[in-house]
Amino acid sequence: MKTFEERLAAWLEGRLTGRELAAFERELEANPEAVAETEADRELGNLLRAHLTAPPLGNADFFNHQLLRQIEADPQAPARAARRPLFWSLRRMVYSGAFCLLLATALYFAAVPRTRRQMLHNELYVHNVLNASATDPSITASEVVHVRSDDPNVTATCFHSKDNDVNVVWLDGLSYLPRDHKLK
Amino acid sequence: MPLEGEPDIAPPDAHGTEPPDPNDGELVSRCQRGDAAAFNELVTRYRGKVYAMIYNMVHNEQDAWDLAQDGFLKAWKSIARFRGQSSFYTWLYRIMMNVTIDSLRRKQVGGETEFDDSIGLRNIDPGSVTTPRAGAHPQDKIAGDEIRSRIDAAILRLSPEHRAVILMREIDGMEYQEIADALDCSIGTVMSRLFYARKKMQSMLRDVYENL
Numbered sequence: 001m002k003t004f005e006e007r008l009a010a011w012l013e014g015r016l017t018g019r020e021l022a023a024f025e026r027e028l029e030a031n032p033e034a035v036a037e038t039e040a041d042r043e044l045g046n047l048l049r050a051h052l053t054a055p056p057l058g059n060a061d062f063f064n065h066q067l068l069r070q071i072e073a074d075p076q077a078p079a080r081a082a083r084r085p086l087f088w089s090l091r092r093m094v095y096s097g098a099f100c101l102l103l104a105t106a107l108y109f110a111a112v113p114r115t116r117r118q119m120l121h122n123e124l125y126v127h128n129v130l131n132a133s134a135t136d137p138s139i140t141a142s143e144v145v146h147v148r149s150d151d152p153n154v155t156a157t158c159f160h161s162k163d164n165d166v167n168v169v170w171l172d173g174l175s176y177l178p179r180d181h182k183l184k
Numbered sequence: 185m186p187l188e189g190e191p192d193i194a195p196p197d198a199h200g201t202e203p204p205d206p207n208d209g210e211l212v213s214r215c216q217r218g219d220a221a222a223f224n225e226l227v228t229r230y231r232g233k234v235y236a237m238i239y240n241m242v243h244n245e246q247d248a249w250d251l252a253q254d255g256f257l258k259a260w261k262s263i264a265r266f267r268g269q270s271s272f273y274t275w276l277y278r279i280m281m282n283v284t285i286d287s288l289r290r291k292q293v294g295g296e297t298e299f300d301d302s303i304g305l306r307n308i309d310p311g312s313v314t315t316p317r318a319g320a321h322p323q324d325k326i327a328g329d330e331i332r333s334r335i336d337a338a339i340l341r342l343s344p345e346h347r348a349v350i351l352m353r354e355i356d357g358m359e360y361q362e363i364a365d366a367l368d369c370s371i372g373t374v375m376s377r378l379f380y381a382r383k384k385m386q387s388m389l390r391d392v393y394e395n396l
Binding site for chain 1: 220235236240245249253257261332335354355360371375386
């Protein structure tokens, strides 16, 4: 429901039509104070419009000239301001690339090398085993007679290396071989 | 004077050789790409209306000139943020009005008492505003200049906000919603300010306009 003032404003602006217009004009007839006030407002408006005339802008061309000089002297051009909202500026792209590179490096050292280190460790282990025959005569002729471990994942295999002409006992699943344990 | 200041696009001549004037939207787009010449055209298009509006607020030609320059410069700096949700003139009008009101407020801080809202309100008799005062100055004794100076003096006694709404409404012919948009306030606030502004003006000018 619009207030009286809102309907009055709409009436003054000619926005009331049909039944709304008729109803409001009936309401005005029943409200002489409002009519008088409206009439006073109209008189005031007519007075202001009749006498409040601004002088024309003098030296209009100079007005533009002066303004353009200020614009040229001001480093803040609108085009520059318009580019500001763009996220992928050159500087941000460089920073983002560097950040991604650092992140990838950190992930590499945190996750990938664990398996690789394990592989390197295994290779070194095999290498040591394969070369053991040349340096350690005590294990050149080994024979697996018994495997005992609490860990069911521990397995023992035996094979012959033709290149090195040795028999290899491959123990898998052991984190280390205690010094006081010997293969029999 | 309508608020929507966007002039119609001029049609080409009979031979079709005369290109139409670019509309405000095209000029604004060029401005947003840094084209100062396009902004110069917009300034030419609206400088007269803007100057008149500010002059009626400040009643000083030099101040009106300076404030119009300041307002246009602000418009140039912020035109990249203009999204076309209103007409360019409505947007420009808002900037100009803010610049003008800010300037008037700064002067108000200087100790002038002319914006005292309580002035004249106690003496308002709503029922008496339409009653002619036979003993007042007759019309033929009041010259146009005197009327103008009385109006100017009355307007100067209004606060910047009250001054703005009554000029926007009565001189620029803006609708309530347009005034609310330009001043970034509600229609209710516009109505309230307009009511008090009118009452104060009526109380100060009653002897003038009732005898015209």
